[in-house]
Amino acid sequence: MNVVWLKRDLRIDDHAPLAEAARGSIEDGVPMVALYVFEPEVWNAPDADGSHLAFVVESLAELEIELAARGARLLRRFGEVTEVLERLSREIPIDALLAHEETGNAATYARDLRVARWCRRNGVRFREYRQHGVFRPNPGRDGWAARWETHMRVARVTAPERFVSPDEGAVAAGDAGLWQELGLGDDTRAALRQRGGSREAAAHLRSFLLVRGRDYRTTMGSPVLAWESCSRLSPHLAWGTMSVRRAYQGARRRLGELAELEHTGAIARDDLLAWNGSIRSMLSRLSWHCHFIQKLEDEPAIESSCMARATESLRADGDPVVAAERLAAWREGRTGYPMIDACMRALVATGWINFRMRAMLVSFASHHLWLDWRTFAPWLGRQFLDYEPGIHYPQVQMQSATTGINTHLLAAQAGRGS
Numbered sequence: 001m002n003v004v005w006l007k008r009d010l011r012i013d014d015h016a017p018l019a020e021a022a023r024g025s026i027e028d029g030v031p032m033v034a035l036y037v038f039e040p041e042v043w044n045a046p047d048a049d050g051s052h053l054a055f056v057v058e059s060l061a062e063l064e065i066e067l068a069a070r071g072a073r074l075l076r077r078f079g080e081v082t083e084v085l086e087r088l089s090r091e092i093p094i095d096a097l098l099a100h101e102e103t104g105n106a107a108t109y110a111r112d113l114r115v116a117r118w119c120r121r122n123g124v125r126f127r128e129y130r131q132h133g134v135f136r137p138n139p140g141r142d143g144w145a146a147r148w149e150t151h152m153r154v155a156r157v158t159a160p161e162r163f164v165s166p167d168e169g170a171v172a173a174g175d176a177g178l179w180q181e182l183g184l185g186d187d188t189r190a191a192l193r194q195r196g197g198s199r200e201a202a203a204h205l206r207s208f209l210l211v212r213g214r215d216y217r218t219t220m221g222s223p224v225l226a227w228e229s230c231s232r233l234s235p236h237l238a239w240g241t242m243s244v245r246r247a248y249q250g251a252r253r254r255l256g257e258l259a260e261l262e263h264t265g266a267i268a269r270d271d272l273l274a275w276n277g278s279i280r281s282m283l284s285r286l287s288w289h290c291h292f293i294q295k296l297e298d299e300p301a302i303e304s305s306c307m308a309r310a311t312e313s314l315r316a317d318g319d320p321v322v323a324a325e326r327l328a329a330w331r332e333g334r335t336g337y338p339m340i341d342a343c344m345r346a347l348v349a350t351g352w353i354n355f356r357m358r359a360m361l362v363s364f365a366s367h368h369l370w371l372d373w374r375t376f377a378p379w380l381g382r383q384f385l386d387y388e389p390g391i392h393y394p395q396v397q398m399q400s401a402t403t404g405i406n407t408h409l410l411a412a413q414a415g416r417g418s
């Protein structure tokens with residue numbers, strides 16, 4: 001049996017491991033199952049949230065229907081991945097484990113190493129596929145943008161039409177329901193957050209490219225207008241209900257349609273300029289998505305250490321009691337600064353706020369409240385429904401001026417010391 005191990009890739013379209021398993025089952029007669037493991041170690045970490053889990057559960061429910069329509073089974077198991085694989089391989093021997101590469105946090109990195117070791121020891125082929133335009137290993141900064149562009153332009157992997165499953169009863173149904181014991185608490189954002197699933201993702205992409213996105217370039221910074229004018233694809237890209245490549249190719253296609261409309265004189269000049277500018281801005285951001293994840297992929301230590309080592313103890317001089325009070329006020333939206341408090345409350349209630357306001361919230365915490373980014377980064381990650389460690393940590397560090405780029409802080413520190 002081949003096992004497709006699903007993680008942050010909860011879709012059927014543009015999914016190389018599923019396509020490979022379908023090929024194996026049709027051409028070589030090797031049955032396959034899709035497996036999602038609810039890992040206590042991952043879900044009990046300080047950066048995981050009940051809203052993330054609820055989004056995943058919704059996405060899995062939709063994916064299960066898509067897979068079943070094509071003859072495949074989705075197993076939901078609970079536990080440490082190698083133990084789950086061990087148990088599964090006793091039910092039916094595993095030939096290959098097929099998965100996407102994941103650039104996650106330190107816990108998922110350690111778990112991937114354990115899985116690779118388990119596969120080697122048990123004679124299971126472990127095949128990993130690139131999911132985003134993130135390169136492992138990264139041949140270097142030079143040429144990265146061209147490699148990214150090439151990856152995005154390659155035709156998407158078509159959703160398989162048919163899979164072959166193991167005989168009924170050969171594999172247990174799974175530990176459905178056990179994930180509720182993960183102890184993550186309620187999905188406190190349930191009423192106002194975005195919903196999971198690839199259908200939602202496709203609807204967001206479509207409405208952005210055809211209706212909502214016209215003024216994106218000029219309104220994305222507005223804490224009022226951005227809710228509607230931004231693509232809102234981020235949770236879908238983070239949990240993989242849509243591939244970045246699909247978003248990229250949809251946006252490129254729309255640029256082609258706009259050129260056609262211009263050619264036939266069927267679009268007003270203002271509309272054309274607005275749409276072209278907005279879609280190009282969105283395409284740049286899709287490349288930033290992978291650019292930032294590549295940073296964490298290349299330097300995993302930035303989850304816990306300052307990128308610029310000289311800033312490591314920059315904020316170590318404060319009174320811990322005062323720092324704890326400030327942190328609580330910031331988290332609860334009661335700093336007394338109306339703009340900060342309104343943005344924080346909106347984020348906590350919905351799981352989303354636009355880029356500029358995220359930057360402002362972090363900048364305020366780091367500079368005005370003089371909090372070390374490590375004291376709030378995991379908690380902040382929990383608030384974002386689109387939590388993506390590879391974007392989150394480099395961004396938090398950038399807004400906290402610990403990347404070595406905003407050197408005025410170093411100058412300020414030197415000034416204070418003298």
Ligand SMILES: Cc1cc2nc3c(=O)[nH]c(=O)nc-3n(C[C@H](O)[C@H](O)[C@H](O)COP(=O)(O)OP(=O)(O)OC[C@H]3O[C@@H](n4cnc5c(N)ncnc54)[C@H](O)[C@@H]3O)c2cc1C
Binds near residue numbers: 237
């Ligand atoms: C402190 C801080 C933390 C952040 N943490 C995350 C995070 O955990 N997950 C996350 O997806 N984004 C994060 N961002 C980036 C950005 O704020 C969100 O991607 C964006 O607001 C999501 O909304 P959207 O999908 O409507 O984006 P759009 O503006 O419509 O952009 C389309 C896509 O491009 C990508 N993107 C957009 N802006 C950025 C950016 N500045 N850097 C990298 N990729 C970008 C996202 O995948 C996004 O879905 C963070 C930004 C800051 C300042």
